[in-house]
Amino acid sequence: MSTDRNIxxxxxxxxxxxxxxxxxxxxxxxxxMEAEEGCKFCLEALDxxxxxxxxxxxxxxxxxxxxxxxxxxxxxxxxxxxxIRAVLAKSFARIFYRNTLNFGVPAxxxxxxxxxxxxxxxxxxxxxxxxxxxxxxxxxxxDPLPEHLMAMIADGGLMPHLTKKLKQEA
Numbered sequence: 001m002s003t004d005r006n007i008x009x010x011x012x013x014x015x016x017x018x019x020x021x022x023x024x025x026x027x028x029x030x031x032x033m034e035a036e037e038g039c040k041f042c043l044e045a046l047d048x049x050x051x052x053x054x055x056x057x058x059x060x061x062x063x064x065x066x067x068x069x070x071x072x073x074x075x076x077x078x079x080x081x082x083x084i085r086a087v088l089a090k091s092f093a094r095i096f097y098r099n100t101l102n103f104g105v106p107a108x109x110x111x112x113x114x115x116x117x118x119x120x121x122x123x124x125x126x127x128x129x130x131x132x133x134x135x136x137x138x139x140x141x142x143d144p145l146p147e148h149l150m151a152m153i154a155d156g157g158l159m160p161h162l163t164k165k166l167k168q169e170a
Contacts, residue, residue, distance in 0.1 A: 066093065
């Protein structure tokens, strides 16, 4: 794992198109359950091993329409709690994209995610819009995140960022 929290480095977990929020946060994963417990059911129907095998620093890679479905914010929160430190996809559902950033996880649009295989070691530089595949030696381009969003991510997400700003202003 990279020592720079703003440049995640880890194993790629690659899935296809249309990963929906119901797969990431099945209803049983948040009804009468804390998020730390509920995240154990993340992707259960698609990949029963995911929640138990993902490690801190890993990268989630999907195709088009990542995060479609309901707007449940538990979906990106579960990914974060499991250790996912960046999400790459060809395209995102708007609310999922924003919720992911709000929880402090970079979400990057990357047209060439098909070039990434499960298990590849990746290093993601969200500010430069660069994904280095340490397994293949290939570098992919993605849409970079602006500095103000990276500052929010570095602070741990929207709420910690706003708390920090309000304390500075007081």
